[in-house]
Amino acid sequence: MTQIEVGQLIDCNGELNRTAVEYWIDKWKVGSFLETPANHNGKYNWYSPRRFGAFTDAVQKIALERGSKIPVIWGLDSVRGANYVKGGTIFPAGIATAATFNPRFAYDAGRIAAKDTRAAGVHWAFAPVLDLAVNKLWSRTYENFGEDPHLSSQMGAASVNGYQGDYKRDRSRVAACMKHFIGYGYPFDGSDRANRHIAAHELLEYYVPPFKAAIDAGVASAMESYGVVNGEAVTISSYYLQKLLRKQLNFRGMLVTDWGEINSQATMYFTAKDLTQATQLAMDRTSIDMSMVADDESFGNITVGLVNQGIVSESRLDKSVARILQLKKDLGLFKSPYTDKELAKTVGSAQDISSARDAVRESVTLLKNSNGALPLKRSDRVLFVGPTLNSTRYMGGGWNVHWQGPTDAEGDAVYQGFGDTILQGVQRVTGVAPHYMPGVDIDGKALIDIDAVVSAAKHADKIVVGLGEHTYAENVGNIDSLALPWQQLNLVYTLANAAKKPVVVVLVQGRPRGLAEVPSVADAIINAFLPGAYGGLPIAEILYGVTNPSGRLPYTYPRSDSQASTTIWQSSYVAYNPQWAFGYGLGYSNVTYSNVTLTSESLRPGAPVTVSVDLVNHGPYAQKEAVMLFTHQLYRVGYAPDLFRLRAFKKASLAVGETKQVTLELKAEDMAFWDAELKKRIEPSPVKLAINPFTVADIFATVQLRAD
Template identity: 35%
Template sequence: MKNKFLLSLGLLSLAFVHSCESSENTEAIAQEEQEFNYGQTIDSIIARMTIEQKVGQMTQINLDVISEGEIFALKEPHRLDSSKLDSAINHFYVGSVLNVGGHTYDRNHWKEIIIELQTKAISEGNRIPIIYGIDAIHGVNYTAGSTLFPQQIGQAATWNPELVKTAASITAYECRASGIPWNFSPVLDLARQPLWSRFFETYGEDVYLAKSMSRACIEGYQGDGQPGPEKVAACMKHFLGYSMPISGKDRTPAWIPNIQLREYFLPTFQEAIKKGALTVMINSGEVNGIPVHADQSILTDLLRDELGFKGIAVTDWEDIIKLYRDHRVAKDMREAVKLAINAGIDMSMTPNDYSFNKALIDLVRNGEIPESRLDESCRRILWVKQQLGLFEQPIPEFDSYQKFGSKEHRNAALNTALESITLLKNDSELLPMSKSANVLVCGPAANSLNVQNGAWTHTWQGVDEQYNTADAKTIYQAIEEESEGRVLFSPGCGLSERNGLEVALKQAKEADVVLVCLGEIPSTEKPGDIESLDLPKSQIELVTELSKLGKPIVVALVLNRPMIVREVEPLAGSILHCYLPGDEGGRALAKILFGEVNPSGKLPFTYPRYSGSLVPYDHKYTETLDKDFGRDAFNPQWEFGFGLSYSTFSYSNLSVAKKSYGIGDTLDVSVDVTNTSEIEGREVVEIFVTDRVASITPSVKRLRGFRKIFVEAGEKATVVIQIPIDELGFVNKDAVHVVEAGDFQLSVDNLTADFRVE
């Protein structure tokens, strides 16, 4: 019976589409087709639409707007409000809905929402299916029982694009299993401002690493061609320059010269567009004094004309409203809408009212925005819906997603966490420790799935314990499960409060090893703003007092961003960075601590030693000059790409195929990697290149290639990596990517090789 119901809905939608195909195209549509053919079906639909219906397609509302109760104070259990839904579909002709009503829902409730919503949309109003969007940031974090992976920064630490692709593919599958075809992910901003609250949502500080991960993620979300029923539309976030606020505070001004904008912040988006990313979300902040939502040079000249992007450009939350409320570049909503639409916005995440609709309709009626401009955006929106198969099947076959939350999917999350955890220190080979050892597990991150997952976990900020995954293990619980010795637990302190220290010190005396799990309160966006990268005094005190007992100390960092651990580092025998490892992070850390798995993560960012010295690895030569006129100014806690293993590796026989290359050539790099230990392990071969002299001051080095390999104990692997010479280029003073002739040096580990580009 259900299958017949779904089929009838699909046929109804198709009937509408085919009934439109004989309509005439407008002159504006014909002009657009000269650039890109969105298809006769889409043009026919647009030709039948009224101004109100076109504006409706460009409108995205929050689920709260059509739910019972007040916005941000919905009735429980959640239900759609039939009268509000009727208004959205039959009066405002809404094209998109987003979000969740405050907290995670189970799949049955998502099924109810999607069926009711899409049934209404395709049978009434303009009979066009809704495109539903959600923030599935590290898995489908708003569906109960989903698979939660490490956050993006942890995925980057794997240095394994295949794991990122798998994580994205599983997330897409489970998103579609919830009836949602549009995922507001990945974040393609570069993490070059460690204070920023969304640092953990990125793929790190380096362009090449982030490009590689971005490419893999888009492939995982969308597939190789038109997304099928197990894929979603990816959304590149946040175009452009969002992650580099001068103050470090979210949505505050960024001042980024055009050369730097193109050299560092644009390439990930370029890569994603090449892979066919269907949508993009715009930077909520301002760059060089202009709010990006009102910047035609970025949203049209760069995004559309130069990069050739054809999909949907959607605002972030209330960002058109913010043009007059916060940025003060418009006097009211009407003027703000005019600025944003003329700049190049397609869809407004208004999202809690219909002020956008009313303003845009009035602007078109009064001739201040041509109706052809609405056609452009509608064409893109309908095309994305078509690419997702929403016209043919607006309601998915919910029962066909049998792998949702499966053991197979959770094992993938576990493997990702295992390869992400980064061993930063291991004096006297303290790790791995014996399973029979008596262990005190303490610290504010030791027994908290919320800290372990971070924000975007069941709720926006991820701090509500009641929604946590029932069978997921905290670090303490996983160690207790894995250990054959006695496992003690005491928090020892809060995230920022001093409490429980005495109990922890007493229990430490009974332990062979003390594991201290340091953490940060889950947060993102504005609530995640901080004043300093300094680790809270309560956590420093915990490690300091424990160290006085003379017990071996292992520190596990579970952090949103690189908090300063300069005072803690000398007190610990071993330090591991877990990032925000997700629901499987506890199990992953336990397996590494006890030696069941060899750690292989590498830092995807430079870990600073001081909060006032935030210099990335690819700094300029002037940034190496110290106050004594030596070259030791760059002195981070740990460098980008650093990470230890229980194995030891040696590098030899680095070579390049020839000593001179042309601009269009490919550099062939060969190096031998030998596992000189008795433990099999994974190693990341990192290739850095130095441009000796350039017309724009060159960095001391840039990552230009890498590969993660597995080497058996005592064995040798020969690794060959190809690097297109074009990858060695940079953005010159004319804002053009060029490769200049000259001398270069390639480095792998402690080996170097020279070559020249003619």
């Protein structure tokens, strides 16, 4: 074993000066760098693709001339566009992309993120995020594709294809990295990196499928999860990272740890007595290929010592080095290690921005609409109130510009020229500057006398209130309760009670925050999720009826904190009474469902059943309709059946007056489940088929499931 090989296992922080980079290259012949060279504490230091590319090229030159003569691979959290590259088109967060129920947008976001990331000289994207958002308190809820295994699988596979495409030939693509394997999305108390307690058969049933879909799509790399699942640390687990990932799921790509996770075994989780034992366990028990050690030398030093003592074999390292070198070869780094400067010309193109705005148009979810509150008319006198209506920063959220989003010093100014607020969108739609009074800031601090706001509201025809969250990422976003600041909620109560005018609430949030009495007080509610900096215009178009909303909830929206971990796939005997159900969403048109037909009333392995349903759009708007097929097994001997499981979905476009038949396929194999002995089986019984059971559709049929 040589130091070159150990160096190929080190991933060090790209936020280093040239002298530090030279140190790492010279001493350790480092094989990978990650993240942005920008200093997070500065102001307006977002790197353009040319500036970023010049930095990565300089590092590459050092590696090729002074180090191992092997090109480095650069990794970046380009999770929703090239969010660390100035001018890169920022897409809606993963949770919003899932709300489109249209995998095209997961593909487009990945494709454009890859192009803009590669323009900066970065070859490897730490995406997609395939954790299930089970506990909605979790600060990373917005990064993934929701709570449902099937929706996450479809979106995840499309995302992998978007990032990678034909990445072994196409140098505008990057290597994708599915993360975080496995079980990360169900921290027991909702705090980031808390222990997860997930039954082994449930882990296979619900949490594994999105990763399997990504592997089937050819994902090039994977990142293991932070923390501990069922008492076992993932980073040093032979079961999770050898038996399950490599053998059962047949993953052949490169595997990287998350940030400092080998060291954390000794310093945070206490699953190893010291760093030496932590490193030995990671090397002996698992198939980890690269340690994301940031700026710490311990992994390299300890690994060299373990190999010299014969504790870790050179053959173990050879396997990892081979996978890393193969990835570099697949990305063309040996032939073309430097940045293609022509790609920078395409970053932030009008076509890319249009694609991001289209994703917002199909993600925004209308949760309530009564008393003719929406759509607004251009002739309406509308008062706009609240902290999120005049901010691109809050629409972007975390993992934008910097890890925690723009700094307080940067604020919204950093997005000037790279986005539009909701108020700016309203002005573009109406041609008139909107009447805006902030009311309170994002933390609930009063910015203007509430009596002045009430007085203005009394002279308005309608009131739009923007509520939401500050920017955050990972443990910085930990909360004890889903409730929004009461001062934000009080804006709605005060204006509704005093002004007696229709109140529309726009939610800009990364997770479903608690709304207390707002759902009963407000006349209309829109969930905009985290639409990204280009979300202002599409949201304004939806408010004014230029676009008909078609988003559907990719998670169960809790009524209270006690429902934070309630899911659509929970056991059927458990009460399901959330604020809004998974898959719920309204539009401005009346779409009816009828004439459900099945190609067979018997469902058996190898003989799929096609389910057809007729949709009619009675107007008055064109409508994009997410058609979802759920199953509910009436009984399952010995094992409680799921309440509902999403099995298939399609997004249909209907003109006013149009009738369209939508077909969806159901396989008996989809009904197989993992039992407590970790065996997959089909339990015969009648199965109720439900199409959009929690919307106005609410249409059912029945098939007989057979195992033979």
